[in-house]
Amino acid sequence: MKPTSHAFSNNAHRALHDKTLQQALAKAGVGFVDKRRAAIDGLPEFQALRQAGKRIKDHTLANLDHYLLRFEAQVQASGGQVHWAETPEQACVAVLDICRNANAKMVAKGKSMVGEEIAVNDALEAAGFEVVETDLGEYIIQIAHEPPSHIIAPAVHKTRGQIAELFEKLHHQPGLTRPLETVPQIVDEARQVLREKFLASDVGITGANFLIAETGSTVIVTNEGNGDLSATLPRVHIVLASIEKVVPNLEDAAVLLRLLARSATGQEITSYTTFFTGPRRADDPDGPEQFHVVLVDNGRSRMLGGDYHEMLRCIRCGACLNHCPVYSAVGGHAYGWVYPGPMGAVLTPLMVGLQEGRPLPNASTLCGRCEEVCPMSIPLPRMLREHRRQEFARRLTPPRARWALAAWAYFARRPELYRQASRIAIKLLNLLAGGNGRFRSMLFAQAWTAARDLPAPQGDTFMAQWKQRRKP
């Protein structure tokens, strides 16, 4: 996916004026927030669990090489294979090779953000494979030819009406459920279409929420069961996972699963939580003949031990998106790449470059709500500020902003001069306001006055009045 993060301002402007999008966002946002709150209020030990989760991730990241090698050995011991990919290209090549060797034609795909990151669908289609997304949200955006706008609810930007319209257009054949007015009717229709694709697929690709080093298992959580069908019906199962998904053992995964479901959807546990360990064994009733795990780095090992190390604790719950006032206002597409919201504003510049992703860390009031709700206590505002520091150091900040900052700093460093200059400016502003107490518009301040009046200053500075008052 070609990033458009550099155009964030324009993207955001369009999003704010898109009425349908605004309707969809308004509806989704409140639901996520209320459900999470209820789930957390119902679990008194949530904060203790959060600390335990953080400790597990910190420990694993400090020993990542050990746990990844252990995971690989256990996958091999259970009859599977691990493929190491440093870059998205290497990851796609690994997937394509597996598909070619299996003489595959059709690929059923479960939801995977790493899959979006490495653009595996594009690679598969370019190589002549048919790919079907099987998560309902992913299926909707696949047929709409759009990227996901949320990391756990990829089609959250679409209204029910838009989805019905898409289905009408694409599934225009007799025998399918009609009409498409209610959510169950829409889900039924997708289910009918997708069921045949599952049965016809040669390869199933799923993501992974966790990798268990102790057992060589991969774990996914879904609410639709599509991941299970993608993994068990086709002959070959490929798991796409980034390297920071590994945890030492099943107990650790259990702690993180409790945090993940509550933070993501406000559920105590998702409808399906599935552990996959190796291909089908002799006495298994079903399962794939081959089991592959493609481990993707894509810049993560460079984050280890650096300023963004703690970002590797992220378990992709989406709570920071749901609670972000900026995400809630503009939706995910405005961010212009795979990961939106606060976690996306940290990750995107690291993965597509600071030049391209520059606006994202700036598009935040640093209000701190993301860090507050993050189940992994990731200091997201600190990292957004760190991006800004690097942006400033590399002189990527727009010249106007740099000059304004330099001019202001010139005065702020000189208290006596600052005092005199600010006093003149304040008296002038007060005079200009003409007793109205505010400006409805002002030259050089249109950015402020477009949406609100500018309150006028009171007449003199505090420091000047204080000096007067102290005179005997």
Place this chain on the structure above:
Amino acid sequence: MRVALFVSCLVDLFRPSAGFAAVKLLERLGAEVVVPPAQTCCGQPAYNSGDFNTARELARPLIDALGFYEHVVVPSGSCTGMLVTHYPELFKAEPLWQAKAETLAARTRELSAFLAEHGGDDFIDASFAGKVAMHDSCSARRELGVFDQPRALLAKVSGLEQVELQDAETCCGFGGTFCVKYPDISGRMVADKAEAVAASGADLLVSGDIGCLMNIAGRLKRMGSPVRVYHLAEVLAGMTDVPAIGEPEKP
């Protein structure tokens, strides 16, 4: 008890009456209030713009100007957060300055937190007949954990009824330079906040941060809302006869 007041640049420039309200309240506690003249700005605009060097250049003289007082009080959650949370981080590579920054951080309090900590039952002598909503700035609420203190203080104002805002924990969209860098998004956020204020039935909106208040007051004025906006200190000091933020000087 000697208290150094770091008045903060927005109070100094736009709302001196909030500074004088703070002085009045501190003096009612029996404090001797000092305003060190070397203060300008805490450096937050530079810090949040990624210019850490300028932020440090502004922080050093302020640390020296304030650090020798037993108590430092700031009528702003955001500037308090800068002094308390971010100065020690800014100097993590300079142990000498970091130690000084930590000393200052330990002595610095946001105004309402200081008043709630040191004030007895009778130091507030103010009345207001009407409903008042408190807006918590993100820095006060999340960086400093200041939430109960302003409400406890407002409860001491006679005749005053407190109301809470819907979605109170959501940012108002000010965010320092954010409001001019992303005016569309900031405009949307403050519109939502102002709607919540209007829907609360409050006669007055107060907060400990002038940045948020100028933003929300500006939007309320644009909407034509009659809700009046004051710094928390002004209401606690009984100074609501001063024109509210954004109100004409003479009615």
